[in-house]
Amino acid sequence: MSISHGSAERLVVIGGDAAGMSAASQARRLKGPGELEIVAFERGHFSSFSACGIPYWVGGAVAARDELIARTPEEHRARAIDLRMRTEVTEIDVAGGRVRARDVDSGAESWTSYDKLVIATGARPIRPDLPGVDAPGVHGVQTLDDGQALLDTLTGVPARRAVVVGAGYIGVEMAEALIARGYEVTVVNRGSEPMATLDPDMGRLVHRAMEGLSITMVNDAEVTKILTGEDGGVRAVGTEAAEFPADVVVLGIGVRPETTLARAAGLPLGEHGGLLTDLAMRVRGHRNIWAGGDCVEVLDLVSGRERHIALGTHANKHGQVIGTNAGGGYATFPGVVGTAVSKVCDLEIARTGLREKDARRAGLQYVTVTIESTSRAGYYPGAAPMTVKMLAERRTGRLLGVQIVGREGAAKRVDIAAVALTARMTVEEMTSLDLGYAPPFSPVWDPVLVAARKAVTAVRDGPG
Amino acid sequence: MSISHGSAERLVVIGGDAAGMSAASQARRLKGPGELEIVAFERGHFSSFSACGIPYWVGGAVAARDELIARTPEEHRARAIDLRMRTEVTEIDVAGGRVRARDVDSGAESWTSYDKLVIATGARPIRPDLPGVDAPGVHGVQTLDDGQALLDTLTGVPARRAVVVGAGYIGVEMAEALIARGYEVTVVNRGSEPMATLDPDMGRLVHRAMEGLSITMVNDAEVTKILTGEDGGVRAVGTEAAEFPADVVVLGIGVRPETTLARAAGLPLGEHGGLLTDLAMRVRGHRNIWAGGDCVEVLDLVSGRERHIALGTHANKHGQVIGTNAGGGYATFPGVVGTAVSKVCDLEIARTGLREKDARRAGLQYVTVTIESTSRAGYYPGAAPMTVKMLAERRTGRLLGVQIVGREGAAKRVDIAAVALTARMTVEEMTSLDLGYAPPFSPVWDPVLVAARKAVTAVRDGPG
Known part of the structure; x- marks a missing residue:
């Protein structure tokens, strides 16, 4: 059954999590229900939840599941977004401008037409094909x-x-x-x-x-x-x-892009299996279809190549850009530099830009340096050791990547390098960055600057 | 008495603290004692100490005074730097290429000639001329x-x-x-x-x-x-x-540049009373005299004006640049963006770039936004409130400044803005910065990005 609609345009969103619902919410901010009808389909039980928070809920740091839900289906509906839970889209008919959805519980199927479509189908976990993998436990x-x-x-x-x-x-x-x-x-x-x-x-x-x-x-x-x-x-x-x-x-x-529907619909996929978009997050070659979140590939600004990165922070940004464009505005997502932070108990782990093998794969020649420093002035209580590795391009000295392992204060220090990579700074330029200094927060030379200074020498003394 | 010297050039350094001794150390790294003699004069009892650490020593967080001393006079002398303690330079004879120094204890004076001179006389505290100001206590x-x-x-x-x-x-x-x-x-x-x-x-x-x-x-x-x-x-x-x-x-x-000697010698001073240098930290108009640290004015890259900022981290960078140049290499200090961080107990305070009055003084029209966010994902234990104020230039949207007040994680977040200011980013460009995200370290939109998003709207909706 095809549902016709009135004078308002209809935006259909496939996937009720970060990218999809950010897009829906932002489009709604720009256009009221009289101008734009928004229908979103989610096959699961939850909308807009923080998958990144699951380990902390399982570990007990976060007490209740519902704390991980940023916005419930009811909250979305209160903003005039017709979010249909437990409803799985089973086909995208690009030529017909419609999607087929199935009620997971009843099995009933129906078609919904769209003027604009957002594909935010997320990722699926890699589940190895092993004997016993489906066993309880x-x-x-x-x-x-x-x-x-x-x-x-x-x-x-x-x-x-x-x-x-x-x-x-x-x-x-x-x-x-x-x-x-x-x-x-x-x-x-x-x-x-x-x-x-x-x-x-x-x-x-x-x-x-x-x-x-x-x-x-x-x-x-x-x-x-x-x-x-x-x-x-x-x-x-x-x-x-x-x-x-x-x-x-x-x-x-790990996870892979969930692009079964997109593949069946003949939409363009990249070498990592993710949807390919332009800078406005439009699916390439399709004026009225956008895609974002864990189901797309993104441009790595350092290597110039497409990557697949499943991260809630990108999904939210994609959704914001898509919703702005689908709502009649203009926004772009220029790409990523590959920043990620994590921790194991009190050990903080951070990276941005390219690893050595990424640089080689991109055809870049580089020097690397590794330094030891501390999170605070050495004499200040709680100063914790920190190791910073830095990659810089041979000859030009352009920053290519930073990895940091340490305790308190290690993870978010990588943001310095993330911004420097975005600005295509050289390690020489970085040595004079005016970073926050006071003994409780940093040595007089921030660890990232210590690495940059050493990298300058390595670039100069390198094979030229 | 004028002391003649042999075939090696002589570098004279006035001031034995961060800028002066960093310059001396870096010059020594580049040139051995056979090529460059280095003589440094310090009128006080200590060399290379962390003035920024004094409050924490007084408060008891740092146990002993000597922890604040990065390098003792003996350590400098072991590196072939002739550091003369308790010896005050009383005159710079620019035309004659010499300085007069007085032994503070004996009162004996003598002249020392130089081929290259580094002025690192620091700052003096503003001591109000009040009745009773010299009283014990x-x-x-x-x-x-x-x-x-x-x-x-x-x-x-x-x-x-x-x-x-x-x-x-x-x-x-x-x-x-x-x-x-x-x-x-x-x-x-x-x-x-x-x-x-x-x-x-x-x-x-x-x-x-x-x-x-x-x-x-x-x-x-x-x-x-x-x-x-x-x-x-x-x-x-x-x-x-x-x-x-x-x-x-x-x-x-607060403090003022200590430039009594420089003024008497006719060297160029700026409107804040600090020495004026070129980008290589050479005193303007003087090929063989450098100055750095708390006694100089620095270029503010955001306003395009000279400022006086007494901060150990700048002094160290100046010293590094001066030492490289005085040692025959090449380095520059391009300027500052005005970053500073501090804390009162667990309250963290940070700023970078221009305040509203700085922007007005520089002739810039701007919009401001202020947002509330948290240091970690809202559901993650220890998420602390954080207020971020952002200034962006009217029409262009260029970032002009950021101020942050909050608890844990507030201070060093300002580094994101410090790098963005250096790169002259717009607030729109900042909204897609790839910053580290994981629930223990940041909300899915980092507080700085939340502010940038709001600033984009303010620039768009502003008086145009």
């Missing part, structure tokens, strides 16, 4: 439902042994959460060091710190099977070399 | 000797009542130190709100927070006299309107 942590199921398992099992598969952001954050719940935690990691978003020499610092937190870190280990007990529940995680006993298993391997 | 906090004298007074007086004159960085930091020492603290301030380096609306937030810390804040009050008791020691601080009982008084009114 094996959990992903992508949705609030996932988080609740994991919490139910943790509550049911007396605190014992947990294995986390994957040592990226989700993996290390879940390791912290499980430690907080009193588990013995083993992290099984395919790479040579945890946090493959860092160079291995910096990942090594994370590795050591995790061991200091009594987390057992197993590197260079590919999981081959999940072993189950007589009751069918998980018993252990197996690799080629060993078995790791587990009462609960958390999969934190 | 009235203290400045500029030097380690000042700090020791104040500590001796504090140790001698049972914790009672302290009055701090001035409510700038030194004033509020000393208020914290005296609270830590168990004093009842009154701050007497000439301005309408504390922290005149902020706009008054932001200073008002500091005012309220100080009251919450049981500091008595007296604004719009000019000190007219220091009252003394029968023993000659301080008894109270008097203004036109009132008297404030005091067992100890700390003067934190």
Whole structure:
């Protein structure tokens, strides 16, 4: 059944989370219901929730699930956004300007036409095709439902042994959460060091710190099977070399763009499987279709290449840009520089720009420097050690990337480099940056400036 | 007596603190003693100390004076720098290429010729010409000797009542130190709100927070006299309107460039009384004389005007640049954007760029926005409120300044704006900055981005 609509244009949004609902909200700010009808479809139980907050809810730092919900379906509806929950879009008919949606509970399907479409279908967790992966006690942590199921398992099992598969952001954050719940935690990691978003020499610092937190870190280990007990529940995680006993298993391997619908509709996808857009977040070649959030690829301003980065902060920005454009205004999302921050207990981990392998892949030649400094003046109480690695382009000295591992004050220091990368500064220019200095907040040379000074020398003395 | 020297060039440095000794050290790195002789004169007892650390030593957070000394005279001498302590330069003979120095203890004077000269004479505290200002119990906090004298007074007086004159960085930091020492603290301030380096609306937030810390804040009050008791020691601080009982008084009114020698030598001074240099930190019109640190004026990159800013972090950068140039290399100090951070107990205070009155003085028309946000995701434990004020230029939308008052995480956030100012970004460009996001470190929109978004609207809706 095709639903016709009146004189108002209709904006249809697929996906009721950060990107989709930011877009809907911003479009609504610019155009009232008399001008623009907004219909949004969400297949899950929740709208506008913070997936990034799930590890802290599981770990107990955040008390209740609902704290992670920025805006409920009722709040969206009160702003004249027709958000239809538990309703899954099953087809995009680009030629016909309509989408087909199915009520998840009743199975009933219907078509809804659109004048403007926003695709915000998010990402899906990588779930390895392993024997036993569907056994009770094996959990992903992508949705609030996932988080609740994991919490139910943790509550049911007396605190014992947990294995986390994957040592990226989700993996290390879940390791912290499980430690907080009193588990013995083993992290099984395919790479040579945890946090493959860092160079291995910096990942090594994370590795050591995790061991200091009594987390057992197993590197260079590919999981081959999940072993189950007589009751069918998980018993252990197996690799080629060993078995790791587990009462609960958390999969934190990462995510891929959820673009099944877009692919079927013939929309353009990039090499990472994400939708390709222009700078106004319009799907390339489609005047009235926008896409944002975890289902798109974004331009990396440092390498000049497309990347897939699933992060709530990008999704919100995309939504803001899409909503502005869909609402008749003008905005662009120029791209990212690849900033990410995280922590494992009191260890802070940050990166921005390119790793060594990213630089090589982009055809850039570079020098690297690594320095040790402190978060505050050395004599000030609480001064904590901090390691900063910096990459600069050979000859030009342009900043290419920064990685920081340390304690308090390490993570957000990477913002200095994120802005400098956006402005395409050289490391020489960075040495005179007028950064905030007082003994409780920084040494007289901020650690980022110490790295920049050393990088200047490396560029000068490099192979020229 | 004129001392002749051999085939090596001689670099003479006036002032043995941050700028002077950084310059000496950097020049020594580039040229060995066979090529460059380095003689430095310091009239005080200490070299290379952190004046910024004095409030924390007085307050007890830093245990010992020597922790504030980055490098002792012996350490400098071990690097072939002939640092002569307690030796005051009394004249610069520019035409003759020599300086006259006096041994402070013996009174003996002699001339030392130079090929290259570095003037790093620092700043002197503003000491109001008031009745009673020299009474026992009235203290400045500029030097380690000042700090020791104040500590001796504090140790001698049972914790009672302290009055701090001035409510700038030194004033509020000393208020914290005296609270830590168990004093009842009154701050007497000439301005309408504390922290005149902020706009008054932001200073008002500091005012309220100080009251919450049981500091008595007296604004719009000019000190007219220091009252003394029968023993000659301080008894109270008097203004036109009132008297404030005091067992100890700390003067934190600020500093002026110490350029008595330079003025007498006919070197160029600016409207703030500081030496004027070129971008390589050479004194204007003098090929072989450099100046840096608290005795110079610096270019404000936002307003295009010269300012005087006494800050250790600038002094170190100047020294680095001067030492590189004096050592035969090339470096410049392009200027500042006016970043400063401080704290009073757990209240963090930060600013960069222009205040409203700075913008007006520079002929710039602007819009301002002020937003409330939090240091972490709202649901994450420890999320602390933060107020961000932003100035953007009318029509162009160029960022002009940011002020932040809040708790943990407020101060160093200003670095984002400091780099953006250096890069001359617009507030629109700032809205897509790729800043570090994770719930323990930031809301999904960093507070600085929330302010930038609001500023974009203000620029658009402004008087155009």
